[in-house]
Amino acid sequence: MKTSPTSLADCVPADPVAAVTHADPYPFYAELRAGPPLVWNERLRVWVASRADVIESVLLAHGALHVRPAAEPVPRAIVGSPAGEVFGHLVRMNDGAAHQAHRPALQRALAGLDLDAVHAAALQVARNVPTEPSSDALFSMPVRAVAHLLGFVEETLPQVDHWMRDFVACLSPLSTADQLQAASVAAGELMTRFELLTASAPPRNGTPLAAVLAESDTGAPLSRSLLANLVGLLSQTCDATAGLLGNSLIALVREPSLRQTARTRDGVQAIVEETARHDPSVHNTRRFAIEPITIAGTPLAAGDAVLLVLAAANRDPAFNPDPDNFKLIRERRRMLGFGHGMHACPGQALACTLAAAGLDALLHRQPDLDAISARGWRYRPSANARIPVFH
Numbered sequence: 001m002k003t004s005p006t007s008l009a010d011c012v013p014a015d016p017v018a019a020v021t022h023a024d025p026y027p028f029y030a031e032l033r034a035g036p037p038l039v040w041n042e043r044l045r046v047w048v049a050s051r052a053d054v055i056e057s058v059l060l061a062h063g064a065l066h067v068r069p070a071a072e073p074v075p076r077a078i079v080g081s082p083a084g085e086v087f088g089h090l091v092r093m094n095d096g097a098a099h100q101a102h103r104p105a106l107q108r109a110l111a112g113l114d115l116d117a118v119h120a121a122a123l124q125v126a127r128n129v130p131t132e133p134s135s136d137a138l139f140s141m142p143v144r145a146v147a148h149l150l151g152f153v154e155e156t157l158p159q160v161d162h163w164m165r166d167f168v169a170c171l172s173p174l175s176t177a178d179q180l181q182a183a184s185v186a187a188g189e190l191m192t193r194f195e196l197l198t199a200s201a202p203p204r205n206g207t208p209l210a211a212v213l214a215e216s217d218t219g220a221p222l223s224r225s226l227l228a229n230l231v232g233l234l235s236q237t238c239d240a241t242a243g244l245l246g247n248s249l250i251a252l253v254r255e256p257s258l259r260q261t262a263r264t265r266d267g268v269q270a271i272v273e274e275t276a277r278h279d280p281s282v283h284n285t286r287r288f289a290i291e292p293i294t295i296a297g298t299p300l301a302a303g304d305a306v307l308l309v310l311a312a313a314n315r316d317p318a319f320n321p322d323p324d325n326f327k328l329i330r331e332r333r334r335m336l337g338f339g340h341g342m343h344a345c346p347g348q349a350l351a352c353t354l355a356a357a358g359l360d361a362l363l364h365r366q367p368d369l370d371a372i373s374a375r376g377w378r379y380r381p382s383a384n385a386r387i388p389v390f391h
Ligand code: HEM
Pocket: 067, 091, 092, 093, 103, 106, 110, 146, 232, 233, 234, 236, 237, 240, 241, 244, 281, 282, 285, 286, 336, 337, 338, 339, 340, 342, 343, 344, 345, 346, 347, 348, 350, 351, 352
């Protein structure tokens, strides 16, 4: 089944960042892929990579290409604030040896999850999230589910959700001064709550928190850096999983034949997993050369930035046959929307389970999918995440 372009899709996105929130960026991405392996974009002042093989080689060159510019490891707007402190500790945002040391604990915490139990818990949490506004529920369902998995009790979930929404606002270059201020208050509160949580009764074996606590000396308080990375698990969940949930709902809205499939848990899971490839929530990520390096025959100088259009790579025909078709069953579904190499997302399976539980909960409310289709949607302003807002 092909997604049908909407009227807004008639205009071509101005650049790969504008494409993220465009109604139909995929023809533009196909044009990018047909061009040189790395192309300079003067407006954004970045090299742009869109083919899967080129993106993979950039993501594997982690010695020379880092996740943040060397001159600005923490965004200037939040340096010295509680939000800046959290950011500076995140393994996702750093390539230092100290950060590297925490990666195994986070990977273990997420790899050890019983996904059936997670689905049941996430469904329960999602059903308690207020129905309106529906676009907010996209965020609240997964964030509250992860807060619950990390050990927060039911009554605190709305407050943790609220702080997390405030905190992630500072991760965007589009943030306003008020958002930056609110993000810092939220970062401070979240650090304190995680401190209290980890200092109270030891978590059950096998929980994500137990895996992270096993990293520190018995009885010693958890380091600020591990605490920040616990906050990071929530922030990594927030926008990306909201987008996956929302875009999965759009797949159902666009294609009535999928609605029968969505009656079973396996069917919902299959819809979410193909959505993660076909219309993903994270459309791009960046790398910054810390030393000269040649990628696909193109020499990059130290300081150069590269924009990796992950959503274009997912539809690279050399990566996935028949890539523009939404197919519930694929022999080998490949995707780069969860990254690749050293910084690859350890939360991929969790994210798909959370989005499937959220979609189940939304469908349980029997929304009028044809009315959603008629009213339409737009995408939240963002430089990298595709998250719908339903009218
Ligand atoms: C649909 C939802 C999600 C998407 C699309 C997504 C995507 C990504 C991507 C693209 C990266 C790598 C970025 C880069 O290399 O530049 C990443 C890293 C990461 N993600 Fe996710 N993510 C999702 C959900 C989650 C969840 C639910 C968690 C955990 C609760 C999580 C935890 C992380 C962590 C800790 C990293 C950093 C890994 C490292 O640097 O070692 N993500 N994610």
